[in-house]
Amino acid sequence: xxxxxxxxxxxxxxxxxxxxxxxxxxxxxxxxxxxxxxxxxxxxxxxxxxxxxxxxxxxxxxxxxxxxxxxxxxxxxxxxxxxxxxxxxxxxxxxxxxxxxxxxxxxxxxxxxxxxxxxxxxxxxxxxxxxxxxxxxxxxxxxxxxxxxxxxxxxxxxxxxxxxxxxxxxxxxxxxxxxxxxxxxxxxxxxxxxxxxxxxxxxxxxxxxxxxxxxxxxxxxxxxxxxxxxxxxxxxxxxxxxxxxxxxxxxxxxxxxxxxxxxxxxxxxxxxxxxxxxxxxxxxxxxxxxxxxxxxxxxxxxxxxxxxxxxxxxxxxxxxxxxxxxxxxxxxxx
Numbered sequence: 001x002x003x004x005x006x007x008x009x010x011x012x013x014x015x016x017x018x019x020x021x022x023x024x025x026x027x028x029x030x031x032x033x034x035x036x037x038x039x040x041x042x043x044x045x046x047x048x049x050x051x052x053x054x055x056x057x058x059x060x061x062x063x064x065x066x067x068x069x070x071x072x073x074x075x076x077x078x079x080x081x082x083x084x085x086x087x088x089x090x091x092x093x094x095x096x097x098x099x100x101x102x103x104x105x106x107x108x109x110x111x112x113x114x115x116x117x118x119x120x121x122x123x124x125x126x127x128x129x130x131x132x133x134x135x136x137x138x139x140x141x142x143x144x145x146x147x148x149x150x151x152x153x154x155x156x157x158x159x160x161x162x163x164x165x166x167x168x169x170x171x172x173x174x175x176x177x178x179x180x181x182x183x184x185x186x187x188x189x190x191x192x193x194x195x196x197x198x199x200x201x202x203x204x205x206x207x208x209x210x211x212x213x214x215x216x217x218x219x220x221x222x223x224x225x226x227x228x229x230x231x232x233x234x235x236x237x238x239x240x241x242x243x244x245x246x247x248x249x250x251x252x253x254x255x256x257x258x259x260x261x262x263x264x265x266x267x268x269x270x271x272x273x274x275x276x277x278x279x280x281x282x283x284x285x286x287x288x289x290x291x292x293x294x295x296x297x298x299x300x301x302x303x304x305x306x307x308x309x310x311x312x313x314x315x316x317x318x319x320x321x322x323x324x325x326x327x328x329x330x331x332x333x334x
Contacts, residue, residue: 045180045194048205054183054191056211058156061106065136065212066090072114075126080118083132096121107131139210141166143218144178159183159193160207162216182227183208184215187235190227190299226294228253230302231260244294250302261303267292268299 046054064070068086072094084092090103097117102110111129118125137153139162146167153161159181181193198206210216217237219225224240226249233254241248246267250256 055208067135069133071130073128140215182217224296228300231257231304264303266301
């Protein structure tokens, strides 16, 4: 069956899984033994040295991004002057020139690109670019805060600034304390920060600078979480529920993306290393014996096509992790 068709069928099954959980058959096949790990109370917090590597470098100048509102003024050329909003693709469109990509560059660099594009039509055009509204420095804070959602900053915020702007913590339980935060960066990176070091001991090394687009998740102190990353529509942290299985969290994450590798999915389980040959096609097409029960702290990684070692990607962020690899003997091409 073509890989694209398999993924299309799988997505439908995954979405259906939100309403009904497939039962989990724990009977192992010969040569495929899955040993559940004991639940671990420890979290792989990054130390100050690793946080320094993960921290987004402070950029002294503002770089344009999607949503920024701009005014382009070309002296003596009202036909190409006007207001623009940078699109999700990082482009604005001018008469004559068509789309011009200006995301992730400074205002001066963007004005230069517009000048160069207009030079094909006008002799030495004089271009002035004004930023009317800054929106690119956005981070999202979810979880145990009063005002969860996307927050806009004039400059790249620190973790503490993001927590402060998300609102003080609601009192859920006198015993509940804020101890940890997960920072998700794109589809490939997640870092746990020990907030006790930041809030109780006021250690500035833990107050790292965030990158535009980062997602900060503050779980409740009693929450048990699983994590899914890679080629899924909504990577992130999900609350572990009774009898949650691999297919359930894939469904909550919106299923695999079109560039997911249908032959390989990886599961990291703390303090255990094990292997089982399981292709993604078999899972999404309803082979219940592959739908393993999840444990607290599990990390699922759905590999993209063309990535030879998903484990390598995550080991760069959290050295020393062990992985349970599925799909090593899967049939079918990429």
